Amino acid sequence: MNIFGIGLPELAVIAAIALIVFGPKRLPEMGRSLGRTLRGFQGASQEFEKAFRLGLQPEDGVERPTERISPSEPLASAAASGSSGEVQPPASEPS
Numbered sequence: 001m002n003i004f005g006i007g008l009p010e011l012a013v014i015a016a017i018a019l020i021v022f023g024p025k026r027l028p029e030m031g032r033s034l035g036r037t038l039r040g041f042q043g044a045s046q047e048f049e050k051a052f053r054l055g056l057q058p059e060d061g062v063e064r065p066t067e068r069i070s071p072s073e074p075l076a077s078a079a080a081s082g083s084s085g086e087v088q089p090p091a092s093e094p095s
Contacts, residue, residue, distance in 0.1 A: 006014075019027055 018030075022030060
């Protein structure tokens, strides 16, 4: 059994120290409090994820592009057309 890199012997030592420091009467109360706190964090995390997913969904009547353009695509299309991608200065007119 390995929880967060802590093995069973380490957990036993931590539990023994907690029992000595807090006493047998306060330890169950602290465990319940820790459980409630973790449950609250889990509920908040689920609500945040739900709101985030809801925010990502498109609204009715709004179409979103399905194709993404990569930053290198304009360069690739310029290279295919024979252009080097550089801006050429206008040709000077003979006077």
